[in-house]
Amino acid sequence: MVDLSDVRKRPEEYRDAAKKKGIAVDIAKFLKLDEERRALLAVVEEMRAKRNSVSKQVPTMKGTEKEKAIKEMKELAETLKEKEHVLEKTEAAWQHLQLLIPSIPLPKVPVGKDDTENVEIRRWAPHQSPASAGSGAEQGDPVTFDFEPKDHIALGEALDIIDVLRGVKIAGSRSYFLKGDGARLELAVLLFTLDHLTKKGYTPFLPPLMVNYDAMMGTSYFPGGEEQTYAIGVQKAKDGPLESDGFFLIGTSEVSVTSYHSGEVLKHEDLPRRYCGMSNCFRREAGTYGKDTKGLYRIHQFQKVEQVVLCEASPEASANMHSELLTNAEEVLQALELPYRVVDVCTGDMGRGQVYKNDIETWMPSRKGYGETHSCSTFHDFQARRLNIKYETKTGEKKFVHTLNNTCIASPRILIPILEIYQNKDGSVTIPKALQPYMGGQKKIVKR
RNA sequence: GGUGGGAUGGCUGAGUGGUCGAAAGCGCACGACUCGAAAUCGUGUAACCCCUUACGGGGUUCGAGGGUUCGAAUCCCUCUCCCACCGCCA
Numbered sequence: 001m002v003d004l005s006d007v008r009k010r011p012e013e014y015r016d017a018a019k020k021k022g023i024a025v026d027i028a029k030f031l032k033l034d035e036e037r038r039a040l041l042a043v044v045e046e047m048r049a050k051r052n053s054v055s056k057q058v059p060t061m062k063g064t065e066k067e068k069a070i071k072e073m074k075e076l077a078e079t080l081k082e083k084e085h086v087l088e089k090t091e092a093a094w095q096h097l098q099l100l101i102p103s104i105p106l107p108k109v110p111v112g113k114d115d116t117e118n119v120e121i122r123r124w125a126p127h128q129s130p131a132s133a134g135s136g137a138e139q140g141d142p143v144t145f146d147f148e149p150k151d152h153i154a155l156g157e158a159l160d161i162i163d164v165l166r167g168v169k170i171a172g173s174r175s176y177f178l179k180g181d182g183a184r185l186e187l188a189v190l191l192f193t194l195d196h197l198t199k200k201g202y203t204p205f206l207p208p209l210m211v212n213y214d215a216m217m218g219t220s221y222f223p224g225g226e227e228q229t230y231a232i233g234v235q236k237a238k239d240g241p242l243e244s245d246g247f248f249l250i251g252t253s254e255v256s257v258t259s260y261h262s263g264e265v266l267k268h269e270d271l272p273r274r275y276c277g278m279s280n281c282f283r284r285e286a287g288t289y290g291k292d293t294k295g296l297y298r299i300h301q302f303q304k305v306e307q308v309v310l311c312e313a314s315p316e317a318s319a320n321m322h323s324e325l326l327t328n329a330e331e332v333l334q335a336l337e338l339p340y341r342v343v344d345v346c347t348g349d350m351g352r353g354q355v356y357k358n359d360i361e362t363w364m365p366s367r368k369g370y371g372e373t374h375s376c377s378t379f380h381d382f383q384a385r386r387l388n389i390k391y392e393t394k395t396g397e398k399k400f401v402h403t404l405n406n407t408c409i410a411s412p413r414i415l416i417p418i419l420e421i422y423q424n425k426d427g428s429v430t431i432p433k434a435l436q437p438y439m440g441g442q443k444k445i446v447k448r
Numbered sequence: 449g450g451u452g453g454g455a456u457g458g459c460u461g462a463g464u465g466g467u468c469g470a471a472a473g474c475g476c477a478c479g480a481c482u483c484g485a486a487a488u489c490g491u492g493u494a495a496c497c498c499c500u501u502a503c504g505g506g507g508u509u510c511g512a513g514g515g516u517u518c519g520a521a522u523c524c525c526u527c528u529c530c531c532a533c534c535g536c537c538a
Contacts, residue, residue, distance in 0.1 A: 041498060045507045052507085055519040059466045066518095073518035 001220075001385040002101050008034065017104040020111050020347035025100040033094040040087040047080045099223055102352045103382045106315075109356060112346030115372075118359065119346065124330065125339035125363075142339035142363050143421050150427070151366035152419040153295045156182060158427055159447055162296070162412075174285060174299045178412060181445040185431070186303065186411045188438035189418070190278060193305045193332050193409040197276045200328060202307065205277040207256030210247040215259040218387035220353040220379075221251065227286045253277025254405045257308040262387040266401065268394055272311035272321055276408060279304065296412040297364075297371065304410040310389065310401045313381055318402045322356065322378045325406035329360055329374050332409055335434040338417045339363040341370050353382035360407075365420040373413055376406035 007014050008031065015027045054073055061069055110119045125142040136144040156162025161182025167175035178186055194204050210232055216222040221229065232247040250256055257277040266273070281304050292298035307325050311317045326342065333340050345357040356378040361370030381400035384390070390398045422430045429445040436443055 038498070041507085045498065048508085049506055051518080056467065058518060070518045077518070 001098060001382065002103055003381075003385070004034070004098060007031075007098075007101060013104055014101055017102050017347075020105065021102050021350055021352065022113065022348045023100070023102050023352055025097065025102070027101070030094070030097040030101065033090060033097060037087070037090050037094050040083065040090055044080065044083050044087050047076060047083065051076055051080065096223070099217070099220075099386075100352070103355050103380065105347050105350060105354075106356045106378075108344075109350070110344055110346045111348075113348040115345075115349045117346045118343040118349060120341050120343050121358075123339070123341040124334065126334075126337040136365070136368075139368075141365070141368070143365055145365075147425040149365055149420065149423060151295065152416045155419050155423055155427070155429060156296075156415075159429065159445055161185070161445065164295075171300070173293070175301070176296060176299060176412070180448065181439075181442075182412075182415070184439055185415060185418070185435070185445070188431075188435040189336075189409055189411050189414060190303055190305055191438050192335075192435055194276065194278055196332055196335070197305065197307065197328060197408055200274075202274045202276040202328075205253065205257050205260070205275055207250075207253050207260075207277045207279055209250055209256075209280055209282075211250055211255055211259065212246060213248070214262070215255050216248050218262055219255045219258050219383055220351065220386060221255065224352065225251075228284050230282050230284060249282035250279065251283045252281050252304060252405075253279035253306045254308055257306065258310075258383055258403055258405065259387055261310065261389045261401075264389060265398060266310070266389070266391040268312065268391055271391055271401065272309050272317070275308045275310075277306045277308060279306070281410075295366070296416055297367075299412070302410060302412060305408040307406045307408050309404045310384075311404070312391065312393075313384075313399045313402050315380070318378050318380060318404060321402075321404050322358075322376060325404060326358060326360070326376050329376070329406055329408050333360070333362060336414075336418065336432045338414075338421060340373070345375075351377070353379050355380050355382070362414065362417045363421070364416050366416070371413070371416070373410060373417075374407040377404060379403045 002014070007027070011027050011031060018025050018027065051073060054069055058066060058069055058073075110117065112118065123142075135147075135149060150158070153162065153164065157164075159181070161178065161180050163177040163179060164175075167177050198204055213222065216225070216229065229251060230249040231242070231244055232249065233242040233244040235242050254277070256279070257275050260275070261273070281302050283300060285298055285300060288298060307328060309321045309325065311321050330340070330342070340360050340362045343359050343361060345359055350357050354377045358376045359372050360374035360376070362373040363369075364371045380402050383403045384400035389401050389403075391401050392398055418432060419429055422432060424430060424444075427447065431439055431443055431445060
């Protein structure tokens with residue numbers, strides 16, 4: 001949610017932001033409703049004031065005077081009820097619209113319509129002599145092979161560590177099993193990342209996977225993201241209606257962990273709060289039919305270590321935390337020796353609330369390109385307003401905190417580059433050095 | 449799943465239809481006393497919204513929603529959450 005007084009002050013900027021982000025919201029309609037609401041509020045409050053003052057006097061009155069006052073108040077109550085009803089309706093529409101108003105992107109954000117217009121800002125690849133020949137060398141790929149490489153599915157099936165067919169059998173498309181060393185590899189990469197962040201002062205969380213509407217709304221997934229979200233309910237008969245329990249499966253632990261302090265007032269000296277949530281994540285992936293159907297790239301359920309930060313309300317503090325979050329994620333990729341690039345996400349590929357966003361894309365040989373593996377977002381006070389998270393400044397002023405988040409690792413998507421880049425000619429996969437301690441010292445995944 | 453007890457300001461807790469946004473205590477802030485401190489005494493101490501340059505005024509909020517009433521923390525209905533015990537259970 002944005003600062004409404006700011007919207008009143010410079011509506012054109014919000015109209016512009018909505019246009020650049022590709023978000024449909026009628027700012028003029030909002031302003032009109034806003035005025036209507038305030039006019040109605042004035043009328044209703046005046047009537048309430050009258051009622052309150054007369055009601056206070058009633059007990060001191062007697063006889064006909066009292067009867068007259070009560071009669072008058074009865075009539076007033078009726079008109080008041082009507083007015084309140086109109087106000088309520090206006091307020092509901094007003095509230096709905098204000099949730100749709102996007103934040104204004106920082107000036108440095110490139111303007112563009114979708115992810116094809118994101119702008120690369122840097123690349124990293126491990127130091128190793130580039131192969132002079134072999135698959136990929138002529139295109140200048142960061143990873144080359146002197147044999148014909150397999151994709152992660154072929155590797156996973158041959159090694160019996162990924163089973164997509166049986167996943168689909170019991171849970172439908174975009175489902176899978178990790179088994180054996182595949183299961184262990186995923187846990188290894190998650191735990192390695194969690195340890196990395198813990199060492200850097202981040203508090204790990206295992207948060208609720210099911211949350212209420214307020215958490216979804218507060219982190220600004222709702223309204224708008226309902227179609228991407230699984231709702232929890234009870235189905236009493238096969239093909240019968242689903243009775244909602246009012247809970248939703250999180251698509252990221254950002255939802256639970258950012259909401260952790262909702263409704264609270266923190267102390268200035270307790271900021272920044274550095275948190276990381278490890279959780280399963282659930283996504284319906286509605287509207288992606290036919291997109292990334294093969295393999296573990298786009299799936300309904302995965303696991304992620306997510307970084308979440310609450311910091312003081314200054315653009316500088318936010319910017320510092322943003323680069324810290326990026327650095328943490330890059331350190332993990334560097335430890336895993338996976339080539340990646342960082343892009344500035346353009347306006348059209350940003351969410352409603354974000355003011356700045358970077359994606360990290362990791363090299364995936366089978367895609368012959370970089371695939372998104374991380375997403376680092378700065379919100380300023382957009383989420384904090386919705387979640388009502390404040391802090392008290394040194395001067396005793398209460399302000400909304402700034403929130404940020406970034407993936408630190410998401411699996412099994414990260415298994416794509418790991419398996420594909422670390423594969424050997426004989427079909428085995430070398431385990432990245434950093435993960436070997438988390439696999440009991442094991443150095444290779446081989447067919448068992 | 450069953451039974452009983454709860455939910456009031458930063459905290460404890462009183463309040464069962466009208467001058468109650470709410471006693472008292474604790475905490476906190478300021479002042480007095482003191483060389484200074486403790487103790488003591490005094491004063492003050494909720495959030496949000498609307499109008500106002502400001503001073504100030506008004507509204508809403510006693511878990512949430514609805515109802516009764518001229519008027520609800522207080523009465524009625526529904527729901528949520530917490531605590532205790534019983535049953536079942538990873």
